[in-house]
Amino acid sequence: QKEVEQNSGPLSVPEGAIASLNCTYSDRGSQSFFWYRQYSGKSPELIMSIYSNGDKEDGRFTAQLNKASQYVSLLIRDSQPSDSATYLCASLQGDGNKLVFGAGTILRVKS
Amino acid sequence: DTAVSQTPKYLVTQMGNDKSIKCEQNLGHDTMYWYKQDSKKFLKIMFSYNNKELIINETVPNRFSPKSPDKAHLNLHINSLELGDSAVYFCASSLRQGINEKLFFGSGTQLSVL
Numbered sequence: 001q002k003e004v005e006q007n008s009g010p011l012s013v014p015e016g017a018i019a020s021l022n023c024t025y026s027d028r029g030s031q032s033f034f035w036y037r038q039y040s041g042k043s044p045e046l047i048m049s050i051y052s053n054g055d056k057e058d059g060r061f062t063a064q065l066n067k068a069s070q071y072v073s074l075l076i077r078d079s080q081p082s083d084s085a086t087y088l089c090a091s092l093q094g095d096g097n098k099l100v101f102g103a104g105t106i107l108r109v110k111s
Numbered sequence: 112d113t114a115v116s117q118t119p120k121y122l123v124t125q126m127g128n129d130k131s132i133k134c135e136q137n138l139g140h141d142t143m144y145w146y147k148q149d150s151k152k153f154l155k156i157m158f159s160y161n162n163k164e165l166i167i168n169e170t171v172p173n174r175f176s177p178k179s180p181d182k183a184h185l186n187l188h189i190n191s192l193e194l195g196d197s198a199v200y201f202c203a204s205s206l207r208q209g210i211n212e213k214l215f216f217g218s219g220t221q222l223s224v225l
Binding site for chain 2: 008034036038042043044045046049086088094096098099100101103104
C-alpha cells in the first residue's frame, strides 16, 4: 500500500477566508482522488472527487490535481464555522480496488 | 432509511473475548468494505468484498474474519480481542469497485477492549 500524506494540522482560518488543504501521494499509478469530510464522532462523507489534472469546482469547494507533482489540494472559499472538521484525502490504488486514505487535516474555522 | 447500518454502535469488552460487528446496506451495492480508524484518525482498509467474493485482505491478523452471507451483508468477527484492537470500525459500500465509486460509510462501531 502506497502512502497518502497530509499535514495533520490543525489549520485555523477566520470565517470568510479561503482554507487550503494539501495532500501528496506516492503511487504514480493512482488515477482517482477524493476528499472526504469527517465531523467529530461521525462517519466520513464524500465532498469532492477529481481524476484529471487541473481544477474542479463545486460550489465553495475547488479540488486541484497535479499528477506530475503527485499533489492534490482542496480549497474552501468563504469558510464557515460549519466547515470545521477533519478532511481526508484519498487515492484509489490496486487496480481500482482499494481507497487509501491520508491521516487527515483538522480544519478550524473561527467566527 | 439508513443506507449502511452497522451494529452495535458501541462495544466494550474484555481482552481475550470474541465479538462480532454486523453491517447491512440497502443501496443495492455490489462492493462492501471494512475500515479501521485508530485513535489518530488514520482510516485504513481491512477487507473488501465484491458480490460476496473477497477482493482485498490487507495485512490483518487472522483473528479478524469477515463473512459475507450475501452482497447486502458483511459482518466482522474478531477472536481473542487485544488492547490494540480498540478503534472505530467503519463498514462501507460502493456501487461497484472502481475508478469513481463513492464510498457510503456506516456510522461506525467504537470498540473498546479493556
